[in-house]
Amino acid sequence: xxxxxxxxLLGNRIKLTPIHYFLLVVMVIIILSFLSVIKLExxxxxxxxxxxxxxxxxxxxxxxxxxxxxxxxxGDFMTLAAYIVLFILMVPLHSMGxxxxxxxxxxxxxxxxxxxxxxxxxxxxxxxxxxxxIYRRLRDRGSSTVIIAMCSLGVAIALRGIVQVIWxxxxxxxxxxxxxxxxxxxxxxxxxxxIFITGVALISTFFLHLFLTKSKIGKAMRAxxxxxxxxxxxxxxxxLVTMWTWALSAGFAAIAGVLLAVFQAQLLPxxxxxxxxxxxxxxxxxxxxxxxxxxxxxxxxxxxGEVSTQWINPSYKPVIAFAILAIMLLMxxxxxxxxxx
Amino acid sequence: xxxxxxxxxxxxxxDTEILHKVSLNIDxxxxxxxxxxxxxGKSTLMKTILGIVKPTKGNITFQGESIAGTPTQEIVRxxxxxxxxxxxxxxxxxxxxxxxxxxxxxxxDPSKKISExxxxxxxxxxxxxxxxxYLSGGQRQMLALARALMLNPAILLLDEPTAGLAPMMIxxxxxxxxxxNSSGMAILLIEQNAREALxxxxxxxxxxxxxxxxxxxxxxxxxxxxxxxxxxxx
Amino acid sequence: xxILGIIDYTVGxxxxxxxxxxxxxxxxxHWGFTGLFNIGIAGFFAVGAYxxxxxxxxxxxxxxxxxxxxxxxxxxLLGVFNLGIDLWFLLAILAAAIAAGIIAIPIGLLTxxxxxxxxxxxxxxxxxxxxxxxxxxxxxxxxxxxLYNIPKFLGDWVSPANYNYLYLVVIFVVLxxxxxxxxxxxxxxxxxxxKSIREDEMTAQANGKNILSFKLQAFILGAAIMGIGGAxxxxxxxxxxPITFDPLYATFxxxxxxxxxxxxxxxxxxxxxxxxxxxxxxxxxLPGFFSDPSTRLFMIGVLIVAAILLKPGGIMGEERxxxxxxx
Numbered sequence: 037x038x039x040x041x042x043x044x045l046l047g048n049r050i051k052l053t054p055i056h057y058f059l060l061v062v063m064v065i066i067i068l069s070f071l072s073v074i075k076l077e078x079x080x081x082x083x084x085x086x087x088x089x090x091x092x093x094x095x096x097x098x099x100x101x102x103x104x105x106x107x108x109x110x111g112d113f114m115t116l117a118a119y120i121v122l123f124i125l126m127v128p129l130h131s132m133g134x135x136x137x138x139x140x141x142x143x144x145x146x147x148x149x150x151x152x153x154x155x156x157x158x159x160x161x162x163x164x165x166x167x168x169x170i171y172r173r174l175r176d177r178g179s180s181t182v183i184i185a186m187c188s189l190g191v192a193i194a195l196r197g198i199v200q201v202i203w204x205x206x207x208x209x210x211x212x213x214x215x216x217x218x219x220x221x222x223x224x225x226x227x228x229x230x231i232f233i234t235g236v237a238l239i240s241t242f243f244l245h246l247f248l249t250k251s252k253i254g255k256a257m258r259a260x261x262x263x264x265x266x267x268x269x270x271x272x273x274x275x276l277v278t279m280w281t282w283a284l285s286a287g288f289a290a291i292a293g294v295l296l297a298v299f300q301a302q303l304l305p306x307x308x309x310x311x312x313x314x315x316x317x318x319x320x321x322x323x324x325x326x327x328x329x330x331x332x333x334x335x336x337x338x339x340x341g342e343v344s345t346q347w348i349n350p351s352y353k354p355v356i357a358f359a360i361l362a363i364m365l366l367m368x369x370x371x372x373x374x375x376x377x
Numbered sequence: 378x379x380x381x382x383x384x385x386x387x388x389x390x391x392d393t394e395i396l397h398k399v400s401l402n403i404d405x406x407x408x409x410x411x412x413x414x415x416x417x418g419k420s421t422l423m424k425t426i427l428g429i430v431k432p433t434k435g436n437i438t439f440q441g442e443s444i445a446g447t448p449t450q451e452i453v454r455x456x457x458x459x460x461x462x463x464x465x466x467x468x469x470x471x472x473x474x475x476x477x478x479x480x481x482x483x484x485x486d487p488s489k490k491i492s493e494x495x496x497x498x499x500x501x502x503x504x505x506x507x508x509x510x511y512l513s514g515g516q517r518q519m520l521a522l523a524r525a526l527m528l529n530p531a532i533l534l535l536d537e538p539t540a541g542l543a544p545m546m547i548x549x550x551x552x553x554x555x556x557x558n559s560s561g562m563a564i565l566l567i568e569q570n571a572r573e574a575l576x577x578x579x580x581x582x583x584x585x586x587x588x589x590x591x592x593x594x595x596x597x598x599x600x601x602x603x604x605x606x607x608x609x610x611x
Numbered sequence: 612x613x614i615l616g617i618i619d620y621t622v623g624x625x626x627x628x629x630x631x632x633x634x635x636x637x638x639x640x641h642w643g644f645t646g647l648f649n650i651g652i653a654g655f656f657a658v659g660a661y662x663x664x665x666x667x668x669x670x671x672x673x674x675x676x677x678x679x680x681x682x683x684x685x686x687x688l689l690g691v692f693n694l695g696i697d698l699w700f701l702l703a704i705l706a707a708a709i710a711a712g713i714i715a716i717p718i719g720l721l722t723x724x725x726x727x728x729x730x731x732x733x734x735x736x737x738x739x740x741x742x743x744x745x746x747x748x749x750x751x752x753x754x755x756x757x758l759y760n761i762p763k764f765l766g767d768w769v770s771p772a773n774y775n776y777l778y779l780v781v782i783f784v785v786l787x788x789x790x791x792x793x794x795x796x797x798x799x800x801x802x803x804x805x806k807s808i809r810e811d812e813m814t815a816q817a818n819g820k821n822i823l824s825f826k827l828q829a830f831i832l833g834a835a836i837m838g839i840g841g842a843x844x845x846x847x848x849x850x851x852x853p854i855t856f857d858p859l860y861a862t863f864x865x866x867x868x869x870x871x872x873x874x875x876x877x878x879x880x881x882x883x884x885x886x887x888x889x890x891x892x893x894x895x896x897l898p899g900f901f902s903d904p905s906t907r908l909f910m911i912g913v914l915i916v917a918a919i920l921l922k923p924g925g926i927m928g929e930e931r932x933x934x935x936x937x938x
Contacts, residue, residue, distance in 0.1 A: 106728035170916060182648055182727040183919060186866075189650065189731075190915030193863050197909025205905070252481070255470065259478045262467045269427060269461065271453035271482040271528065309858075313739065316732045351747050358736035362721055365729050 077224040078342040084230045086338025087237035091292035093318035093330040095285035101261035101325020102281045105181040108188045111308030112195035114293030117155040119199050121294050124151035138213030142229050156287045163286035200305045208303040233295050261325045317361035323371030380405050386435035388425045395421045397587045408558045412571040413584035419567040423534050428452050454482050458530035462537045465521035468510030479527030494523050515546035532563045539570050575599040622775045624892050629782035630843045632884035635868045637836030643875035645829040648727045651734030653861035654741040655834045658714050659707035659841025660851050664758045667703050700764040704842045711838025712831045719830040746853040757852025867911045870918035
């Protein structure tokens, strides 16, 4: 896809920075909505959806970049965490009398905020355990990344099975207080929890950025994704890096799952699995192993999906993400931001 | 007692044997070069020392202790540093970050050591924050060397450090290598630019088809017509 | 304990296991012989089932369909039932195979060039797209209402009570035929090229073989087999809708079967189908939550993980080259 490379070259020549690209895109979107070519509301909702996808895709790309395999169970980690929060809300917190909802402008109550860190922790521990028990053994054996991916398919199925055994297949919901949508200018309506969702996503991304650029283990993670063999030979503790990669990845997936459950106001055992295509589309778009790319890719996938409903049957939204995925894989597998092989 | 002693090592990948009963040793402060045609197993030898390839026969001792079968990270921790031939810097990390990674094994603040090491490589100093991927070939090679020095290794293993470099850079790299050696560090060098390497070496080995062929003092091998004909090119 | 009842149940079980064996065979062509990590089996399953159903099923009653065009005309249009003793069945199976094979062409062109794990995700997306099409394009498939009254092959020959015995024979005949076809294909010069591609793609390419073309052909073959499985399935349960092709029943369980039985090995694929379906049916008799379908979901997942961890070749497996100590 030389168009993109040509754009990049041109951009480099006139010294365009990411900020310039961003402002350009924003301008184009505003113009298009003024001309009624696209509805701004869809773009905004797409960004909210994109925030949720981003939480998932950033974690997914970390694992893909460091451990070099497609973690098919990632979606089901989202599901598991969402249900763990449901459990914490309904059982221990409920019995402690902490049942309030409608915190500030949001539909959920502060108990959700109490439950969330636990789900993150449990997800991280579960991921590390699965790595030690399963994936590390396959790596030591020299199994190809396809076999490891296949194994993660088994893990995905098993995780969903656990969720279904414990909670059954019916739709569940976090205790919530119905709130009105917010009316914003330019005919834009956003759901009440939108600010929470995008806020959490932005804060988490910022935290990840700090972690990767300022902490020793974060830099080691970047180094390992960059060149695994060199990392080992340099003396980097690759087992430690692997552990942290899983912890971050699962932790972010956990947050994504809870955000999704809040946004959709429902939980289903298949919620994470259905999210896999948008997640992978975002990862490939942004370049495997690049969390910033995964964030950008997530926004693109989210917005494209929502905007497409102007012209296509909304039931086909998942196909849009898939189309993006397929096109990227065929034309530019290294993604928009990926520059290396 | 040698600093590093490789005794009759047989090693390879899967079913393919690359090294056949290869022996080599190196003492403190020595600069030892391994020369030989492509495919003779030189790189494999270094990878075996580092524990990336496990030997099926023979033994490797470092500072008197056997290290065959020890995990790579421990070998690095014990004092052997390695610079691979290609892809030897983290291209998406800055020079400083690359050096920090070199010191990963140590806890504590690496900044002092970084300054020390950068004194040896003044060209890298004003580019410290630049991502390694944007450096020239020669600068990358210098960075790769610098990274390996961060842990004050007892032995430095260098795999073809001048490969693909312009003649001026080649000279600069050899100078650096000598400088590092003169500060007391033992260096095991693999080189295609055999002539130049032999000039600065205490001793050298000739490896071909995974077997020891010859060894001796650097100057002797340089002046040996057989060696010159077979391995040093025209 | 009614002996006849037990035999009846077993025969019914064997019919389904046999149908799954067909799928497992198809997947073996994809994964075992060509190295294609296809997790979109449900797509070919659905295409085969719907194709077969559409050309044989009389149109549903007025109240039961909306905008449904096809079934209203197709069996009549094609004169499918004019062919003499239920030969429509052969036509239906063939049509299912061809439809699945044709669909495999664009999908294959899209995915085969991709690295294996990209292929997996893409096939997942394709299967989902197919499901959505069957769900939303009501004129094509009657949407979520599905297709009823899919006819029985040779339904008039035996009483409904004994029909399963007859269908079991049918299944075995089809399975046996497909087994021989695949065996022939694998041992042919074509099959040998495929094997050489699987073992060393670069050398095969250097020898001038058009890798993509061979892989695509194998992809089509496997898809066609899966399409046949879909047709057999449709004429067994006689009602299909998009929900029928749930990933658990239409993709995951087949992967478990292949991994357990032995990928790269046709007999293993068939054996795996019977073993896993045996475990599936067996757990239905266990007390309490063991017979819960959700538990079986969990069990399938564990089976796949265990098969890979403990016995990567499966029960009868040809050990796929897993480990390569790369220099």
